[in-house]
Amino acid sequence: MSRYSAREAEPKWQRLWDERRAFAARRDESRPKYYVLEMFPYPSGRIHMGHVRNYTMGDLVARFKRARGYNVLHPMGWDAFGMPAENAAMERGVHPGRWTYENIAAMKGQLRSMGLSLDWSREFATCDPDYYAQQQALFLDFLEAGFVYRRNSMVNWDPVDRTVLANEQVIDGCGWRSGAPVERRELTQWFFRISDMAGELLEAIDGLERWPEKVRLMQANWIGRSRGLQFTFETVGAPEGFGRLEVYTTRPDTLMGASFAAVSPDHPLARALEAERPEVAAFCAECRRMGTSEEALETAEKKGLDTGLEVIHPLDPEWRLPVWIANFVLMDYGTGAIFGVPAHDQRDLDFARKYGLEVIDCYVAGGSDARVADVAFVPPKTERVRYVALHTGNGVMTGEEAIDAAIAHAEREGYGRGVAKFRLRDWGISRQRYWGCPIPVVHCGACGVVPVAKADLPVKLPEDVDFSAPGNPLDRHAGWSRTTCPRCGAEARRETDTMDTFVDSSWYYARFTAPDARTPTRVADADYWMNVDQYIGGVEHAILHLLYSRFFARAMHRTGHLPAKSEEPFDALFTQGMVCHETYRAPDGAWIAPEHVVKGEDGAVRHAETGVELAVGPSVKMSKSKRNTIDPEAIIAEYGADTARWFMLSDSPPERDVEWTTAGVEGAWRHLQRVWRLAGEAEIAPAGTEPEDGEAALALRRATHAAIEGVTTDIEAFGFNKAVARLYEFTNAIAKAGGAGIGGARREAFEVLARLMAPMVPHFAEELWARLGHRTPLVDLAWPEADRALLARERIVLPVQVNGKKRGEIEVEPGSDAAAVEALALESPDVARHLGDRPPKRVIVVPGRIVNVVV
């Protein structure tokens, strides 16, 4: 009995698909289009199992939709700018461009070996000058349209390497290479005005019906619309120009409990005091010895400094509050200044206890007289509590009502106004790095910031760069940065910042519709192919990448690069789970890669070379740092791409994490072999034979058509693991189908099996299809249709419960009425046994599902 050989079959079918240009997408108004896109990879050098999972799912969707008659666009490219290329340049002296393109070549070969139905003719890398030229053109259009501006903002500064660090490069507050404590430093940087679109980006989330609810929630919370009170404190003793202090609060109902005001160390008032007073300067410097990440700021120990200044409470001119500088006040949110209410906010309470500030209770839960001690009482927004406060009025009301009352009071008395604010901040895109898209502007001493003329694009990265010192090589590159002003012709300096790589990935989906266009997009192609019908990627991109893309699509529409329908570019989104693996650790703490691990008969896990016993850790996301990765190339070489694909789709639901196990892969391999063997052993009628209508043949035909129905439904609902389970059941049904004279039904069954498996294991399905005697490939065949007549159930077994516990079963005719079912159930001996002589109080009949007898 011959085995199925993936090694022979897979390259053969890949070649055939290539020769037929089976997956090249062309505009065709006669068919509905379907654009399926997986998040494009960063060219790190090798594909990993996360890619295999992502692209297997996307390919399944693409092939399925093709079979269902859609004109499918399924492109692939490379998110090719980024820090790892610069790190490689610093560590190994290889040019980032060369490193990147070599990685792309290697990874493309690996992706090709997976047999994906990709249109490679549309491939591009974001570091291709053709791509970033168009990105620069977009930038200039955005600049003209007012979506871009410059302002100062904070970066992580490594004082030893004298370079800007990414948050990832800040480890425990220190630079990853120098080890020096990181400081916050202010730089002038470029920003996109995404916050101007906060309201519409938030409202449009409602229309994203085919996005996961969790992603919509995360985006909504990220944009974070809040309603609150903005008002002004009169200051006492402040430096010139700081007579008033603007604050914003989402809980104006607690204003009567205020006992201090606090400003961010980056607030202009703090800056002014810093210039005059050494102790303030020392404190602010200490606060800045910390990264810029919100996590670092929020989890840091709360510290403050009393400035000695005071503000006047808006409800009582005699009431003075001390002004502190506090490290937990964020300059980027609200006004960078707050008032503290220790009794009704836990963070304020901790701060007040630490520094001996007053704690003023003024609202109490449930009308009790309990005083706040170590736990602040936060008045709930939707439950009623007793308020005793001048500005809200006394009474029992919800937090929401009290906030409304407080805002109304402020507006009536004239000390403040109700405002809506968003948490969303403008998108800073300046990066002080080489391997990114140059920002196409020039700094002229006379004219200021001047855009480069579109005719002069692209502003290309220089090839000759020096990575021997930290910092931005563009900055040091005298020749490249020296230029002339496009406006006045005087000597000028190029902008040496490059763009955030999130910019590159914010519009690549649009570029795929016309990758050769001499403008960012081409109207006819964008109109035809957009939107992305199904976008698939990791949930780790749920906020930033997707939000930036939504912003970009809107800005591209307003600058004439995308149609109005594409303001939301992704019609449906699916976020897949991660690929995990067990971790192994030697006694010395070193992580050991799975290929160096052997599992003994005794259950012990040992290092293959040294024999030392290893500790087995939990299954976590595959990562280089824990060395728990499995190389897809090795798996494909050993088992074939189809086995890897089948395993990726089996068992775990696509949205959940999946654990890679050797046993699972072998199970997948065995299943393909089993199908192959069955097709060789079974008595199958010649091609073209009609299925028989005998009892045994009909039973198999019912299984066949139930499989079509079930697999189709499951694929459409992204229930790939369930579709695979149904295919197992179907295979078992074929194997069990007995008797002579069912050769035609068997033919139908195997043909359907091949066609249903095709989107998942395309090479195997082609090979099986050919083995069944077909000369034309499966790739262009339509999806099978289930015969409704074969799907009807013949008899129905209903479970019968007594008091909610299953006690027996009854068999009923389909379509029996409730009274008949009830009578049958009460006659059942199982029910009688549990009823005894008690009469039933109630009988619940759910037609077609269940009977429950209540006594």
Place this chain on the structure above:
RNA sequence: GCCCGGAUGGUGGAACGGUAGACACGAGGGUCUCAAAAACCCUUGCCGCAAGGCGUGCGAGUUCGAGUCUCGCUCCGGGCACCA
């Protein structure tokens, strides 16, 4: 710290509020074989000889009926604006 998820047999998981454990892995027993592998057949949530009882992270609640809904926890994971 804040936002969002998740938790079901030895394992991955299935289950319109309606028979908990489909399907698969593993394990045990058997068939075939000189033997092994492969393959095939049977068993397999836990306790119990059985009758039966108990079971979906923990604690409450709603319901004729809860893995599923509500509230309160625990643990694990993702994101937190310069990783991609």
